[in-house]
Amino acid sequence: MFGARPILRGPTHTGTGRKSCGATAKRGRPLGGGTGYTETIRPTGPPVGHLDELIEALAGAKSGDTVYVSGDAVIECTERIYVDELVLALSGGVTLASDRGIDGAPGGLIRSDAFATRPLVQVTGADARVTGLRLQGPNPRQCLEHHSRSFREGHGGHEYYYKFPTSDGIATAHSRLRVDNCELAGWSHSAIRLNRGDGHLVQHNFIHHNQYQGLGYGISHDIAESVIEGNLFDANRHSIAGTGRGGSGYEARHNVELGRTLSHCFDMHGGRDRKDGTDVAGGWMHVHHNTFRADRRCAIVIRGTPEDEIVIDHNWFRHKTERGAMRKEDRVVVRDNAWGLVDPVVR
Numbered sequence: 001m002f003g004a005r006p007i008l009r010g011p012t013h014t015g016t017g018r019k020s021c022g023a024t025a026k027r028g029r030p031l032g033g034g035t036g037y038t039e040t041i042r043p044t045g046p047p048v049g050h051l052d053e054l055i056e057a058l059a060g061a062k063s064g065d066t067v068y069v070s071g072d073a074v075i076e077c078t079e080r081i082y083v084d085e086l087v088l089a090l091s092g093g094v095t096l097a098s099d100r101g102i103d104g105a106p107g108g109l110i111r112s113d114a115f116a117t118r119p120l121v122q123v124t125g126a127d128a129r130v131t132g133l134r135l136q137g138p139n140p141r142q143c144l145e146h147h148s149r150s151f152r153e154g155h156g157g158h159e160y161y162y163k164f165p166t167s168d169g170i171a172t173a174h175s176r177l178r179v180d181n182c183e184l185a186g187w188s189h190s191a192i193r194l195n196r197g198d199g200h201l202v203q204h205n206f207i208h209h210n211q212y213q214g215l216g217y218g219i220s221h222d223i224a225e226s227v228i229e230g231n232l233f234d235a236n237r238h239s240i241a242g243t244g245r246g247g248s249g250y251e252a253r254h255n256v257e258l259g260r261t262l263s264h265c266f267d268m269h270g271g272r273d274r275k276d277g278t279d280v281a282g283g284w285m286h287v288h289h290n291t292f293r294a295d296r297r298c299a300i301v302i303r304g305t306p307e308d309e310i311v312i313d314h315n316w317f318r319h320k321t322e323r324g325a326m327r328k329e330d331r332v333v334v335r336d337n338a339w340g341l342v343d344p345v346v347r
Contacts (some may be wrong), residue, residue: 002136002185006032006206006232008056012256012291014338021338022291023254025230032203032232033181033255037101040132040181043068043340047098047108054088061167063093067256069108069133078138083112087182092125092174100132100181107183111136119168119193122319128219129178135169137186140209140235142262147213166215168193170331177198178187188212190220200226208234211262217241219250226250233265234258242282246268246307258264261294270304270329279328284308290315292325293341300326309333316341 008091012031013022016112025031028038047070054075057067069075080086088110090096100107112120115138120128150161166189172178176199181204184191191210196202207218216237219228223245233239233255242248257265266287271278274288281304288311292299302310307347310332319325322334 002134002183006258008232008256012316013289017068019336021056021289021314021336023230023256023289025254027139030206030208031204031230031254033230033345034101034206035104037161037181037204037212040099040102041066041068041097042099042102045083045336047073049075050074050243051077053140058089058091058096063091063127066097067093069096069098069110070081071102071108073098073108075108075110077110077117077120078113080111081117085208087118087122088120090128090130095129095130095131095339096121096133096226098132098185098298100134102132104174107132107134109136110135113138115139115167115188116165118165118173119169122329123170123174123177126174127176128172130170130182130328131178131180131183134183135191137167137169137188137191137210140186140187142211142213142216144213153283161214162196166212168307172197177201178203180204184218185209190217191217192219194220194224194226195222196224199227199280200224202226202228202231204230206232207239208236211234211260213237213262216262221248221250223237228252229254231255232258235260235262236310237262238267239265241267242269243274244271244276244281246280246283248282249306251286252288252290253286254289254292257294257299258297261296264298264301265292265294268302268304268306268310271300273303279304279329281306285310287312289312292317292319295319298324298326300328302326302328302332305330306332311335313337
């Protein structure tokens with residue numbers, strides 16, 4: 001499940017020029033990152049290979065510094081998280097890096113099997129970057145039985161559901177976080193949790209198996225804005241989601257949904273979900289030039305009305321009709337998409 005970039009078989013876009021629909025890779029920026037990614041970082045000093053070294057390096061890092069994890073490192077955080085409630089703090093302006101994609105390397109691995117990893121990496125200031133790493137969480141499972149028992153069998157609903165702890169990979173309430181060329185999997189709440197801030201970039205990652213029923217997000221937004229570009233998504237409940245609070249939004253472009261999904265792929269909640277007396281579904285969204293191979297449910301669901309406008313254009317859907325591909329309400333513009341994606345095999 002972890003450490004190998006999937007091989008894309010078949011095209012990810014159709015048409016040419018202004019009529020092109022679906023995801024297209026740029027030179028030096030392969031879809032999902034890895035081999036061929038040119039914005040990698042190489043170490044300028046001895047890389048860290050153990051947890052205590054990583055904690056010490058992060059504590060001493062200042063804006064402009066890079067903390068580099070050795071490519072052959074497996075940094076196990078489980079015991080320290082379970083016993084000490086450890087959180088790795090990444091200061092503003094600091095880069096946490098490894099070598100994913102350099103000479104075919106998978107990237108250094110930081111992992112936790114503690115279900116209450118909240119989060120593994122907490123970003124504490126603006127302009128931080130996480131690049132070239134693998135972050136493995138404790139729960140890649142769907143846990144359908146627990147969700148059913150909580151909400152369908154009269155065992156207390158949310159109170160019972162949240163007795164089982166959840167996990168986040170990276171979390172921030174500060175602006176301009178960049179997460180690129182990473183692999184993130186096994187996070188039951190969110191692989192990347194954007195609570196606040198704007199100017200976030202999530203680029204050229206492989207984000208998969210974040211599929212805990214009821215949560216299970218690749219990238220989640222509260223009052224935050226981001227650009228999400230060039231990622232490969234697979235086996236998430238929602239690959240991109242938002243609480244729908246006012247002032248939030250995201251641009252999703254040139255991403256590929258590989259085919260497995262527990263629910264719809266891209267999401268924005270509305271006021272009915274929050275029970276705040278409004279029908280607001282975020283501030284804005286622009287979803288364009290993405291390829292949706294998943295067909296189990298709708299690809300996109302907008303559960304209210306945005307403050308501004310949502311535009312969905314130049315995507316390539318496996319679904320044959322707009323009605324089959326999305327559910328939406330007011331202030332949503334759908335135009336110039338391609339329908340009926342041929343089903344290439346992805347392994």
